[in-house]
Amino acid sequence: MAFEMVGVVGLGTMGAGIAEVFARGGLRVIGVEADADALARGRGHLERSTQRAVDRGKLAAGDRDEVLGRITLTTSREDLREADLVVEAIPEVLGYKTALMNDLDGICKPETVLATNTSSLSVTAIAAATGRPGRVVGLHFFNPAPVMRLAEVVRTVVTDDDVVPAMRELAVRLGKTAVVVGDRAGFVVNRLLLPYLNHAAVLMEQGVAGRDDIDAAMRDGAGLPMGPFQLLDLIGLDTAYEIMGVLFDETRDRRHAPAPVLRELVSARLLGRKSGRGFYGDEPRPHEPAKSSVITFDVAGQGGDELAERLGTAGFKRSAEPDVLLRMADRPVIEHAVQLSDPSRLVGVHVVGGRVAEVVSTVLTSPEAAFAAADLMKVIGLAPVACKDRAGFVVDALLYPYLNDAVRMYESGYAPIDEIDSAMRLGCGYPAGPFETLESVGLDVVRDGLRALYAEYREPAFAPAPLLDQLVTAGVRTFPRP
Template identity: 70%
Template sequence: MTGAFETVGVVGLGTMGAGIAEVFALAGLAVIGVEADLAALERGRGHLEGSTAKAVAKGRLGEAERAEILARVSFTTSLEDLAGADLVIEAIPEVMEFKRALFTDLDRICKPSTVLATNTSSLSVTEIAVTTTRPGRVVGMHFFNPAPVMKLVEVVRTVITEDGLAEEVADLARRLGKTPVTVGDRAGFVVNRLLLTYLNHAAVLLENGLADRDGIDAAMRLGVGLPMGPFALLDLIGLDTSYEVMCVLFQESRDRRHAPAPILRELVTAGLLGRKSGGGFYRGEQPAGPLSTSKPSVGSVAVLGEDGDGFADKLSAAGFKSAAAADADVVVALSRTPVIELAAGLAHPERLVGLHLVGDRIAEVASTVLTSPEAARAAEGLVRIAGRTPVLCRDRAEFVVDALLYPYLNDAVRMYDSGYAAIEDIDAAMKLGCGYPSGPFEMLDELGLETVRDGLRALYAEYREPSLAPAPLLDQLVTAGVRSIRDLP
């Protein structure tokens, strides 16, 4: 029963731990904050005071409410002061040896009924739990940063968690004003398992030369509506943190898609950790914005492919002459698939550029091995004149957006099919934990199962990565004519 949780200990008062302490205190619980020494304790107190002061300045808290929150939190450097706590949650560094040692101490100090929780984002909760004499009373309670603002909490149960305990902790999360998602003990849980795999995949495609950093970021931000592109987000998370999570995922799954991209290792080794170190994928500069729409120096354009009339009309209105493919200065082929076969059949294959329109803001500009640099630059300018942001890429299966999006959706289907988490929970986790406009299954419904399945088949045929093959459930749903995974009995 959530009423049993009235006094909570928080061990580790960095930005995350102090935020967690604030969340519990805001909900009316007594909080005991613990740090290793007096200097760290004062920093933790400063985090809490600063965060609540900002909340007052933004109108989220009143001064009296802030004073009540601060009064509910006591500070100590002694773990022994947690002896009477009903719940203790740790937010110390993501090092298994540190966490196991801490839980051994907490097990000795805390009363037998105390629930011990870890805020780990990816480490095995089971491995932590078995260091105690109460493994059934150990759970994961993964908050997201900043904890006072983010609504998601991943509640992680293990195979030895006591019956009903995960539900009690989930109820406590609701009492805190959070949305809990209860999952099993798999590396990365829901959010990091899906998110970091997608981010790592973006780094692999960058290394493979599919497109450049700014193009990939723009494609996912403007084409899919994500809050940030993958490289800007990696810099925000921290490349060292991302690398460590990928190592944990790979250690568990041995899936090559979970092997950290070499560029991540290289940047981390060089000390380029993202925003916190002053440089990562971006080194002082911000993601590029729209460039000028200077008119390309071409006189005639041929637009091929389905749905090309609207694009051709915009070019015509801008003063470009329409011509046959054999005579045009630039040939633009609107296509969802690679265009090299089309180029090879033209009298001037160097003039052909593939174009994949994504939403109403992005156009992927695909150069084949035969495309001249002049034709690619001209197509880039034509796209800008047509009112879209160009993303220059190579002529590969699914280009950029779909090459990143479809495997992410496939991972979500596999996660659901394994029984790990429910559709609604996976969707909620990605929306609340990452700020995505839609969950993966909402995206599947919008795009269509067959479209995604066929795209994955093309990716598998191109890259021969086993994890890019459509999940068996996805294949079966399309074969059976099921329109939405939600229609399953």
């Protein structure tokens, strides 16, 4: 199956980026928009994007002219009649997409492949709107399309056998890594990413930790490129809300119901960067609090001596009657606090990634002790993350369910391990895929952490995936790969 002329319908930021990707790959492109004004905006997207590539040394000036010369812009869908492939990149509304695909079905030649760039909608439902469901496939690029190296190729139960291999080969020709998945809401990346982001919003609403602390924990502690609220603002809260709605409609998993704070912000049109304000924006910079007066400390629990040595080097004194008692957290901190004559002085500490210390307050911890513990962490170069005494605290509470979801995805036969890992590395910029992370942290550690989360929250999805449980029971430390 040869693709030489391709069409792209919808030349917003995403569609224009897709058109640029095809043109850079040497294909002739027909870009279609609804009217002259939209077409002019699409041309502007293309010109600015290719100029940025030239300015950054990613594209030669002469090559830019060739790329733009391969793209023909039009307001007539009839100009797509000889295209070998047409990709739609219009807004994420199922009715819009089905109507467009039905129209394209009547225009394009019978062998033309029709592709949808949907990020979460049912490709099967879109295909069913045509008389050629076997020639309809999902081709999901990531924004910005010229930069992001991942493309999800989504097959349906009726996709023709020759279409998916051809789309994979095309993706490679375009310089992309193709991940082939089945037609489930969210595919791979959004199905794993959005529940994690939604979960972060739920933890904030529950008061487990604040926005800034959660972002710092996942960025600096877990090593992710951005914190969840920073990423939500970048994606667009309306987009995240819509994807969560699609996930919930398919799974009826209550974790996929959009967090109330997400609904409120979207209703207020506070959509993130696109509107200038979302979880962040239009807020005064907080004043740095004064330093605490703590002089003496003590540390208990595994790893405590190392922390104590660092604090001693910084000039603090270890004492049997300390101003603040730090407990290296290995189980609910309250279990240790109630054994003390003065539990108000006890603060849990959980060091994550060598850069972040989760500072854990129980219901008995005094504000002064919590503040003192946070100050001590700053002195020794750890970023304090204030949180409540809940299973998993912040990092593990967000990370482990995401890893568990990946195991369930693989266990169901939805996608291979290596492709799931590639999708999350390339689609989200993660330093490692979920299975690489699982094996690094330890399958047994994650399994036990999930059990603790399930015991506290009674959320069925927090129960360890059967495969994970079985591997740990068998003493296996890595996932089987073909």
